Amino acid sequence: MATLPDGALMQRAATGLATAVADLLGGVYGRRIVLLVGPGDNGGDALYAGGVLARRGASVEAWLLADTWHDDALAALRRAGGRTSAPRPLRAGAVDVVVDGVFGIGARPGLPPRVAEAVIPISSSIPFVAVDVPSGVGVDTGEGGGMHLRADLTVTFGTHKIAHLADPAAQACGVVELVDIGLDLPPAPVESLGEADVAGLLPRPRPDDHKYTRGVVGVRAGSATYPGAGLLAVAGANTGLAGMVRYVGSAAETVKQHHPEVVGPGRVQAWVVGPGTADDAEQHLAEAVADDVPLVVDADALGHVTAPLPQAVLTPHAGELAAMLGVERKAVEAAPLRHATDAAARFGCVVLLKGNHTGIAGERVRITTAGTPWLATAGAGDVLSGLIGALLAAGLAPFDAASVGSWLHGAAGTLASDGGPITATDLARAIPRVVQQIAVRHWGL
Ligand SMILES: NC(=O)C1=CN([C@@H]2O[C@H](COP(=O)(O)OP(=O)(O)OC[C@H]3O[C@@H](n4cnc5c(N)ncnc54)[C@H](OP(=O)(O)O)[C@@H]3O)[C@@H](O)[C@H]2O)[C@@H](O)CC1
Numbered sequence: 001m002a003t004l005p006d007g008a009l010m011q012r013a014a015t016g017l018a019t020a021v022a023d024l025l026g027g028v029y030g031r032r033i034v035l036l037v038g039p040g041d042n043g044g045d046a047l048y049a050g051g052v053l054a055r056r057g058a059s060v061e062a063w064l065l066a067d068t069w070h071d072d073a074l075a076a077l078r079r080a081g082g083r084t085s086a087p088r089p090l091r092a093g094a095v096d097v098v099v100d101g102v103f104g105i106g107a108r109p110g111l112p113p114r115v116a117e118a119v120i121p122i123s124s125s126i127p128f129v130a131v132d133v134p135s136g137v138g139v140d141t142g143e144g145g146g147m148h149l150r151a152d153l154t155v156t157f158g159t160h161k162i163a164h165l166a167d168p169a170a171q172a173c174g175v176v177e178l179v180d181i182g183l184d185l186p187p188a189p190v191e192s193l194g195e196a197d198v199a200g201l202l203p204r205p206r207p208d209d210h211k212y213t214r215g216v217v218g219v220r221a222g223s224a225t226y227p228g229a230g231l232l233a234v235a236g237a238n239t240g241l242a243g244m245v246r247y248v249g250s251a252a253e254t255v256k257q258h259h260p261e262v263v264g265p266g267r268v269q270a271w272v273v274g275p276g277t278a279d280d281a282e283q284h285l286a287e288a289v290a291d292d293v294p295l296v297v298d299a300d301a302l303g304h305v306t307a308p309l310p311q312a313v314l315t316p317h318a319g320e321l322a323a324m325l326g327v328e329r330k331a332v333e334a335a336p337l338r339h340a341t342d343a344a345a346r347f348g349c350v351v352l353l354k355g356n357h358t359g360i361a362g363e364r365v366r367i368t369t370a371g372t373p374w375l376a377t378a379g380a381g382d383v384l385s386g387l388i389g390a391l392l393a394a395g396l397a398p399f400d401a402a403s404v405g406s407w408l409h410g411a412a413g414t415l416a417s418d419g420g421p422i423t424a425t426d427l428a429r430a431i432p433r434v435v436q437q438i439a440v441r442h443w444g445l
Pocket residue numbers: 009010011013014038039040041042043045102103104105106107108109110111112131132133136157158181
């Protein structure tokens with residue numbers, strides 16, 4: 001900022017914001033726009049963007065929701081023909097868009113009563129565009145906590161903030177659009193893999209490979225009561241990413257019928273332990289740990305993790321993590337990243353907390369944004385643990401195996417779903433197709 005003329009970054013931000021609003025509205029002339037304006041530069045961005053839109057023929061009114069505001073930005077809006085007005089209830093169709101410029105990266109979580117009173121009587125059918133973040137969310141934690149606004153589109157600047165990635169705040173952002181304002185940024189404490197990152201991390205078979213050099217993954221899952229969990233964990237492991245899959249458990253007959261290439265007990269480079277193992281979970285976990293290879297611990301086996309497991313990836317959902325940490329499920333859901341990080345420190349390993357945006361805590365934090373809400377279906381977690389096990393067996397470090405596995409799982413869900421419902425079996429079948437698309441796009445095969 002020191003090297004740029006005063007206000008240059010804000011002008012870039014406001015121009016990007018105005019363009020995004022115009023795109024959303026499909027035009028500017030004659031559109032009716034309300035700006036919710038707070039005391040800081042976030043309100044300044046909204047006011048400057050309002051000025052740009054007013055010049056292009058929009059009717060722009062600013063609701064000043066704090067005792068102070070960005071003076072120069074308000075003057076610019078006025079010069080362009082915009083006006084200020086008092087908050088009023090807005091019925092459906094009363095205006096075309098509301099722009100939330102109340103608080104940005106300077107926000108404390110929660111909303112003052114004056115803002116809440118202005119916003120509550122606005123019809124939920126009017127589109128909201130958040131400037132930088134929906135006001136009131138925990139910008140640097142993704143935690144929801146108190147009251148906050150929700151957006152259909154969030155226009156952010158320079159880089160994504162944790163609130164755009166981590167639930168529950170991420171769910172309040174709608175579609176997130178990043179405007180490049182030319183910042184030079186340090187390494188991020190939280191990362192989100194994209195397809196090219198996954199392409200760089202995925203194990204790639206070499207010409208001199210054979211099945212054993214590509215890694216063998218062992219699956220300890222399923223029981224007489226839950227043979228399906230064993231089958232689905234095997235389906236996730238048996239997607240071609242490792243050289244071979246072994247199965248150990250009481251669903252061996254069913255597994256053999258569905259997966260003729262899967263073999264029985266023997267040496268493995270990684271274990272998957274837990275899905276559907278019921279009463280056998282503790283013994284399976286003890287035997288897998290005794291092998292001293294990396295392992296995925298899921299479902300029934302999670303309750304038997306008491307000591308640190310340095311080579312493990314734990315894959316709980318919110319309820320399982322709550323039980324492991326002795327807290328309420330609600331507490332985990334309100335602050336998933338914090339609880340995953342706590343668990344990673346406590347159990348000395350990588351913790352992958354499943355959710356809308358899955359969080360992976362290890363040496364750093366990664367958040368998976370790939371996926372679809374259709375993935376919330378029985379057995380999808382079993383497929384994920386099998387898949388991560390295969391990546392461990394293929395030689396990825398636990399943190400990479402968990403985050404790459406989670407990304408592939410999300411992408412396979414999206415591909416299989418194509419906008420409609422899916423089963424865990426559809427999901428597993430789509431994994432090789434996702435890998436094939438990555439290979440074609442990024443490896444030049
Ligand atoms: N930096 C950059 O690179 C660029 C930044 N840009 C833009 O600037 C934005 C950041 O602006 P900002 O720093 O002025 O803070 P902002 O969020 O507007 O508000 C702070 C004010 O709100 C108040 N307040 C906060 N929470 C509150 C609450 N819950 N309840 C009540 N009051 C609360 C807070 O009060 P205080 O905490 O001081 O008591 C303070 O007065 C950023 O998001 C982006 O839009 C771009 O233009 C380009 C480049």
